[in-house]
Amino acid sequence: MLISVSHQTTYTYEAPVSYALQRIRLQPCNSALQTVRNWSIDVEGGTLETRYADHHGNQVGLICAEKGAQSLKISVGGEVETNDLSGILGKVYGRAPLWYFQQPTALTEAGPLLSDLADTVSGYANELEQFHALSTAILDKVPWVLNETHSETTAEEAVGQASGVCQDHANIFVAAARRLGKPARYVSGYLFMEGRINQDASHAWAEVHIGDLGWVGFDVSNGISPDERYVRLAIGRDAHDAAPVSGLRMGEGDESLIVSLQVQQ
Amino acid sequence: MAENTPFFDEMRRASGVRMPYEDYSTWFDKQDVARLAQKSEEAERFFRRTGITFNVYGQEDAEERLIPFDLVPRILSNSEWTKLARGVEQRVRAINAFLHDIYNRQEILRAGVVPRSLIASNDAFLPQMMDFTPPGGVYTHIVGTDIVRTGENEFYVLEDNARTPSGVSYMLENRETMLQMFPELFSQIKVQRVSDYPKNLRASLEASAPPNCEGRPFVVVLTPGIHNSAYYEHSFLADQMGVELVEGHDLRILDGRIAVRTTRGYRTVDVIYRRVDDAFLDPLSFNPQSMLGVPGIMDIYRSGSITIANAPGTGVSDDKAIYSYMPEIVEFYTGEKAILKNVETHRCSEPDSLAYVLENLSELVVKEVHGSGGYGMLVGPAASKEEIETFRQKLKARPANYIAQPTLSLSTVPIFTEKGLAPRHVDLRPFALVSPGEINIVPGGLTRVALTEGSLVVNSSQGGGTKDTWVLES
Numbered sequence: 001m002l003i004s005v006s007h008q009t010t011y012t013y014e015a016p017v018s019y020a021l022q023r024i025r026l027q028p029c030n031s032a033l034q035t036v037r038n039w040s041i042d043v044e045g046g047t048l049e050t051r052y053a054d055h056h057g058n059q060v061g062l063i064c065a066e067k068g069a070q071s072l073k074i075s076v077g078g079e080v081e082t083n084d085l086s087g088i089l090g091k092v093y094g095r096a097p098l099w100y101f102q103q104p105t106a107l108t109e110a111g112p113l114l115s116d117l118a119d120t121v122s123g124y125a126n127e128l129e130q131f132h133a134l135s136t137a138i139l140d141k142v143p144w145v146l147n148e149t150h151s152e153t154t155a156e157e158a159v160g161q162a163s164g165v166c167q168d169h170a171n172i173f174v175a176a177a178r179r180l181g182k183p184a185r186y187v188s189g190y191l192f193m194e195g196r197i198n199q200d201a202s203h204a205w206a207e208v209h210i211g212d213l214g215w216v217g218f219d220v221s222n223g224i225s226p227d228e229r230y231v232r233l234a235i236g237r238d239a240h241d242a243a244p245v246s247g248l249r250m251g252e253g254d255e256s257l258i259v260s261l262q263v264q265q
Numbered sequence: 266m267a268e269n270t271p272f273f274d275e276m277r278r279a280s281g282v283r284m285p286y287e288d289y290s291t292w293f294d295k296q297d298v299a300r301l302a303q304k305s306e307e308a309e310r311f312f313r314r315t316g317i318t319f320n321v322y323g324q325e326d327a328e329e330r331l332i333p334f335d336l337v338p339r340i341l342s343n344s345e346w347t348k349l350a351r352g353v354e355q356r357v358r359a360i361n362a363f364l365h366d367i368y369n370r371q372e373i374l375r376a377g378v379v380p381r382s383l384i385a386s387n388d389a390f391l392p393q394m395m396d397f398t399p400p401g402g403v404y405t406h407i408v409g410t411d412i413v414r415t416g417e418n419e420f421y422v423l424e425d426n427a428r429t430p431s432g433v434s435y436m437l438e439n440r441e442t443m444l445q446m447f448p449e450l451f452s453q454i455k456v457q458r459v460s461d462y463p464k465n466l467r468a469s470l471e472a473s474a475p476p477n478c479e480g481r482p483f484v485v486v487l488t489p490g491i492h493n494s495a496y497y498e499h500s501f502l503a504d505q506m507g508v509e510l511v512e513g514h515d516l517r518i519l520d521g522r523i524a525v526r527t528t529r530g531y532r533t534v535d536v537i538y539r540r541v542d543d544a545f546l547d548p549l550s551f552n553p554q555s556m557l558g559v560p561g562i563m564d565i566y567r568s569g570s571i572t573i574a575n576a577p578g579t580g581v582s583d584d585k586a587i588y589s590y591m592p593e594i595v596e597f598y599t600g601e602k603a604i605l606k607n608v609e610t611h612r613c614s615e616p617d618s619l620a621y622v623l624e625n626l627s628e629l630v631v632k633e634v635h636g637s638g639g640y641g642m643l644v645g646p647a648a649s650k651e652e653i654e655t656f657r658q659k660l661k662a663r664p665a666n667y668i669a670q671p672t673l674s675l676s677t678v679p680i681f682t683e684k685g686l687a688p689r690h691v692d693l694r695p696f697a698l699v700s701p702g703e704i705n706i707v708p709g710g711l712t713r714v715a716l717t718e719g720s721l722v723v724n725s726s727q728g729g730g731t732k733d734t735w736v737l738e739s
Contacts, residue, residue, distance in 0.1 A: 021516065021561045023549060049561075050521040050568040055395040062564040064518050095369060099385055135340035237392075248549050248560050 001228040001265060002037070003192050007202070008260040009245055010021065011071055014253030020065035022247035024186065025234035026076040027059035029067045032175040033089055033130040036232060041079030045069040056241060058234040074245065087217035087225030089207065098209055101183035108175035108237040110155035117141055118176040126209045131177065134218045138172050142222055151239065166204040167239045171222035174208035183209040185235050187217065188242040192229040192263045199261040202233070202244050272281045273360070273416050273676040274337065274688050285342040287735060288454045297616065301336065302679060304446050308334050311442055333730035334439060335680040336446065339691060339712040346736040347414065349420060349695065355595060355616035357408050357697045357704055359428050360582050362598035364404040367581055368394045378597050379590050386636055386665070389580030389589070391543060393550055393563055399576045400432035400475040408697045412605065417677070421606045421673065423692065428580040429540060434498040436711040437462060437505070439733040447632030455738035457708035463505035463537040465705050472700035473533040475573050482535040484508045485525055488609045489541050489557045493522040499540050513541065516559045522563060523571045543577045563573055586612055587666045608673060614665035615649070622669040623660065626653050629669040631660065644721060646672050675721055678732065679718050680714060691716045692723045693734065709734035
């Protein structure tokens with residue numbers, strides 16, 4: 001499927017900004033799952049200072065806002081050809097070893113609630129079935145509810161409050177999978193939704209490393225493994241690692257953020 | 266004096282004065298003790314005037330305190346030093362190869378030489394360094410290896426200090442003080458110079474500049490600020506090298522590089538000798554609350570456009586559990602046997618070792634695997650029953666957090682007291698400079714001395730002092 005993405009992230013500053021940085025992971029990479037046909041990154045109100053590959057192999061950019069800027073607009077987009085491999089990326093490895101993806105992070109530390117949730121699927125012999133069951137169990141326990149959680153909500157907290165969005169689902173999945181002894185990671189990206197071009201936010205799901213298959217994706221929020229409607233942007237051990245945009249600002253006043261995202265065929 | 270003690274005195278043996286100290290001893294015997302006492306006071310005044318002080322962590326009043334200086338030099342013969350220096354160089358080479366491997370292919374883990382858990386559980390392991398090679402392939406631009414001696418040819422490495430070794434300013438000041446106090450001594454005895462260190466440090470840092478550096482590399486020293494206990498050293502080294510001393514807020518990202526604010530606008534920086542800890546280096550990558558670092562510096566670093574000395578994440582090799590594998594690490598990367606010995610180390614994470622350590626606490630030195638500066642350690646022979654019992658509980662609660670070593674019979678060197686010379690235990694911290702082309706080790710280093718009679722703890726934070734360290738020309 002040829003998926004077309006147009007994604008604008010606009011920060012508006014209450015007072016002219018003195019110094020602000022945004023780190024972006026908004027460059028999809030080629031894999032068995034997808035081929036990037038064309039992709040561009042444009043910045044208004046700032047400069048793309050550098051681009052590099054991070055320790056997870058993500059293509060990262062660092063943007064510095066212009067001094068005195070009232071707003072910073074980051075526009076990315078292009079076309080990506082995707083394949084339906086039932087979410088199986090396969091045995092593709094960067095330098096980060098598998099054991100690294102078995103380690104918890106601050107966002108994905110398993111407390112008692114998460115451990116209990118993971119234990120409910122500990123009895124499966126077939127790993128694929130086990131992780132589909134995990135995905136279902138998470139969505140049962142933590143239904144999709146908007147605006148109840150935020151970017152710093154931990155997996156354990158999201159289970160506790162029994163509500164969350166795709167970011168929480170993915171954090172919970174990787175935390176639980178690690179609890180079950182498997183390497184797991186967080187994936188950020190885009191999802192094409194039939195009949196709906198305009199979207200509120202980018203998407204997130206998880207990948208777990210299963211014996212013979214390698215990395216396999218699970219989208220808890222939608223109860224499926226990713227198919228040709230998914231575009232992978234970045235990976236990491238949790239939502240922070242794979243955040244499409246993260247930044248830091250010095251100066252007075254508040255900032256507001258508007259995201260505009262169109263994903264279409 | 267030292268003749269009947271079990272300790273190796275580096276100056277006097279039963280057979281008489283050891284060779285490296287012969288000329289000094291002859292000179293000393295001709296001195297008037299009252300004049301030396303006066304000189305000793307002069308030295309203290311000199312240090313106060315230059316402002317060389319040290320802030321002791323973990324003390325309530327935390328006032329700035331002078332590290333006591335003893336005027337009797339610690340002397341090594343040229344041949345003793347040559348062997349030591351070869352050993353340090355070998356170790357430093359191995360550590361750099363180890364760090365590159367750990368952050369890239371991890372061959373040493375695959376080979377099962379070092380257990381994976383020691384990296385996976387290592388707080389100093391920085392994932393952000395994976396799949397990356399610093400400019401020139403150098404991780405530890407400055408290393409301060411702690412070495413102790415127990416006999417004529419018995420030298421042991423205690424710690425490698427690949428992270429941020431401090432103390433080189435004391436080495437330089439101690440020599441300067443000795444030269445001022447006893448100029449005649451240096452005309453009688455030929456001692457190898459240490460005064461080139463700042464020049465060599467700068468040259469070594471410049472040689473490690475990133476490939477896109479234009480013209481002479483621009484070097485800065487990054488300090489956390491005047492409240493840091495080693496601020497004196499930061500400003501001293503910047504001054505001696507003739508480079509800028511900066512704080513995080515002086516630096517920013519400009520045109521894809523790191524730039525420093527100057528009176529004439531911003532100027533590109535090529536090499537940062539940073540004395541800010543990893544966790545505070547980049548709020549965008551590590552501790553987001555840090556005001557001491559430079560936001561985005563890791564992005565510029567991974568782009569290959571700045572040199573950070575020492576590289577982030579080098580603390581992995583300072584871990585004391587990793588230390589216990591250092592002979593294997595040296596052999597794995599250099600193909601040679603380690604020249605310098607390791608102290609026998611019991612890893613309390615291993616049940617048999619833990620049992621042994623708990624049985625023998627009163628004879629062992631127990632250290633935290635991530636600890637430094639002599640904090641949080643137990644010196645069994647010097648500890649009270651209560652202290653030992655408290656430590657026993659800590660050990661049982663978190664065995665993997667500790668290693669234990671036999672109490673070494675550290676060599677002694679005399680210090681000057683009102684009653685004449687008196688032996689005190691010493692260690693040695695040579696400083697190695699690593700650049701892509703070479704490893705340069707300043708002759709001697711910093712000798713730390715436990716000023717309290719019988720004490721084995723030389724750390725300045727625990728009441729130790731320092732001595733000038735001489736390596737004889739021949």
